Amino acid sequence: xDRMVPYPSxxxxxxxxxxxxxxxxxxxxGIDFGGLTAVDDFSITVGRSEIAGLIGPNGAGKTTVFxxxxxxxxxxxxxxxxxxxxxxxxTTAQINKMGIARTFQNIRLFANMSVMDNVKxxxxxxxxxxxxxxxxxGFGYRRSEKASRDEAMELLEFFNMEDxxxxxxxxxxxxxxxxxxxxxxxxxxxxxxxLDEPAAGMNPSETAxxxxxxxxxxxxFNIAVMLIEHDMNLVMNICxxxxxxxxxxxIAKGSPDEIKSDAKVIEAYLGKKKEADNNA
Amino acid sequence: MxxxxxxxxxxxxGSVYAIIALGYTMVYGIAKxxxxxxxxxxxxxxxxxxxxxxxxxxxxxxxxxxxxxxxTILGVVIEAFAYKPLRRAGSLAVLIxxxxxxxxxxxxxLLIWGSTPKIFTSVVNIKPLxxxxxxxxxxxxxxxxxxxCVLIMIGLTLFTQKTKMGKAMRAVxxxxxxxxxxxxxxxxxxxxxxxxxxxxxAVAGVLLCSAYPxxxxxxxxxxxxxxxTAAVFGGIGSxxxxxxxxxxxxxxxxxxxxxxxxxxxxxxxFAVLIIVLLVKPTGILGKKVTEKV
Numbered sequence: 001x002d003r004m005v006p007y008p009s010x011x012x013x014x015x016x017x018x019x020x021x022x023x024x025x026x027x028x029x030g031i032d033f034g035g036l037t038a039v040d041d042f043s044i045t046v047g048r049s050e051i052a053g054l055i056g057p058n059g060a061g062k063t064t065v066f067x068x069x070x071x072x073x074x075x076x077x078x079x080x081x082x083x084x085x086x087x088x089x090x091t092t093a094q095i096n097k098m099g100i101a102r103t104f105q106n107i108r109l110f111a112n113m114s115v116m117d118n119v120k121x122x123x124x125x126x127x128x129x130x131x132x133x134x135x136x137x138g139f140g141y142r143r144s145e146k147a148s149r150d151e152a153m154e155l156l157e158f159f160n161m162e163d164x165x166x167x168x169x170x171x172x173x174x175x176x177x178x179x180x181x182x183x184x185x186x187x188x189x190x191x192x193x194x195l196d197e198p199a200a201g202m203n204p205s206e207t208a209x210x211x212x213x214x215x216x217x218x219x220x221f222n223i224a225v226m227l228i229e230h231d232m233n234l235v236m237n238i239c240x241x242x243x244x245x246x247x248x249x250x251i252a253k254g255s256p257d258e259i260k261s262d263a264k265v266i267e268a269y270l271g272k273k274k275e276a277d278n279n280a
Numbered sequence: 281m282x283x284x285x286x287x288x289x290x291x292x293x294g295s296v297y298a299i300i301a302l303g304y305t306m307v308y309g310i311a312k313x314x315x316x317x318x319x320x321x322x323x324x325x326x327x328x329x330x331x332x333x334x335x336x337x338x339x340x341x342x343x344x345x346x347x348x349x350x351x352t353i354l355g356v357v358i359e360a361f362a363y364k365p366l367r368r369a370g371s372l373a374v375l376i377x378x379x380x381x382x383x384x385x386x387x388x389x390l391l392i393w394g395s396t397p398k399i400f401t402s403v404v405n406i407k408p409l410x411x412x413x414x415x416x417x418x419x420x421x422x423x424x425x426x427x428x429c430v431l432i433m434i435g436l437t438l439f440t441q442k443t444k445m446g447k448a449m450r451a452v453x454x455x456x457x458x459x460x461x462x463x464x465x466x467x468x469x470x471x472x473x474x475x476x477x478x479x480x481x482a483v484a485g486v487l488l489c490s491a492y493p494x495x496x497x498x499x500x501x502x503x504x505x506x507x508x509t510a511a512v513f514g515g516i517g518s519x520x521x522x523x524x525x526x527x528x529x530x531x532x533x534x535x536x537x538x539x540x541x542x543x544x545x546x547x548x549x550f551a552v553l554i555i556v557l558l559v560k561p562t563g564i565l566g567k568k569v570t571e572k573v
Contacts, residue, residue: 120447188463
């Protein structure tokens with residue numbers, strides 16, 4: 001018997017997510033800057049525990065999509081549905097509370113704060129304490145402070161960073177800063193985490209570790225991961241569904257194998273075959 | 281002994297500057313704007329305390345509390361109506377708005393209380409401390425002011441290091457957008473900053489007028505500008521730097537008044553600022569921010 005698929009059948013959703021509601025859907029999402037259409041008709045579905053990839057040539061609008069999803073830019077058109085709820089008219093902070101967390105293409109840690117405090121800022125919404133309790137150091141404060149410290153420590157241990165908890169975030173080596181950014185995002189208890197070029201500037205062994213970490217994040221926290229990445233080896237290896245963006249439009253969606261052999265994708269990355277022949 | 285007495289007066293005046301400067305520095309650090317109306321909030325605080333003490337015969341402590349409440353509300357209201365709508369506007373628009381708010385407050389005070397100076401009764405009713413057989417007299421106001429300044433500094437440091445809101449403030453001051461993406465409510469954080477800064481302004485207003493009892497609608501503007509100078513002098517955005525800047529500025533002012541010239545003291549104060557900024561543009565304790573390219 002055919003399984004009922006509750007969302008568009010062209011989306012690639014892993015087997016384990018098939019009978020569950022998708023965590024993220026976008027419907028005909030678009031944004032114009034002045035007269036320029038940066039992203040148009042962007043419709044995707046991401047499964048609950050899917051690792052999804054968003055790829056495309058430079059300037060295709062990938063980071064713009066992330067900014068739309070987090071309401072850093074207000075969409076001109078279309079809807080974003082997170083776990084069945086529309087995120088329109090929600091502020092960036094509220095969207096984070098609803099379950100979308102992200103990292104940045106160029107690292108944006110709170111460089112002058114400790115590694116521990118960076119993670120704690122991520123946990124901001126779940127820490128319950130007020131000014132009075134902090135000054136009196138009452139029972140409630142100590143308990144919530146201890147709980148948040150324990151949770152932050154667990155997250156740091158997950159990324160092998162427990163030894164540098166007290167260090168200033170800006171003083172960490174590059175790879176550790178990248179991991180801390182992911183830890184900080186995870187501290188907000190997201191349903192989906194958006195990673196903007198997580199492998200940028202990494203050597204092959206660091207990239208391999210990152211791939212392992214992305215899988216562990218999905219398996220341990222049971223959340224969806226959506227990543228923008230130029231490293232095709234990484235994308236093809238860990239992504240279950242891939243969406244290709246070119247000039248702000250989706251030109252292909254599918255599994256890694258489908259994307260690899262898609263004529264439009266090859267054209268977007270390598271140029272038209274004919275032109276290439278003519279130019280040669 | 282004159283030297284010691286001058287030094288104490290300088291530290292005391294400097295403590296007032298420091299408390300005012302903290303308001304400038306916190307707002308600048310978090311909202312990245314210069315709130316030039318801050319000095320006039322001090323004046324409103326002093327009037328609030330004056331009126332409750334004189335007309336309603338309130339106890340000085342109660343009048344201080346009232347003044348703190350009035351200024352806190354005023355600060356939050358100013359932020360919500362004048363600055364919040366300009367959150368995405370250029371910094372020049374915000375600066376000009378702040379100057380406008382400053383004139384609005386001064387003229388509103390002129391309308392309500394008139395231009396005749398009010399004589400502020402000190403909130404400290406303790407006899408001056410007499411040391412070395414009367415050779416050195418320290419006013420109770422000086423002691424209370426310095427103590428208040430130290431307490432406020434300790435309180436603020438604990439607040440920004442230990443509390444959730446304090447951490448949110450530091451995060452917003454470092455990267456507003458990233459903080460927002462981590463679920464920090466930037467608007468609430470900025471409002472809280474204005475509330476704290478304005479509450480401090482009330483305390484500063486009462487202390488200032490207790491030491492220098494003439495109260496007119498422009499009472500806040502000169503101390504406001506000097507406190508701003510102190511914040512820049514010490515390193516705007518840094519709490520210890522601002523404290524240090526305030527106290528140094530107070531000492532410089534009193535010393536130039538007693539050893540050089542009373543009328544030139546303000547000129548000397550600002551000359552020192554210019555020299556410090558030429559040598560160290562970020563202020564004494566200000567951090568140099570290098571943007572990685």
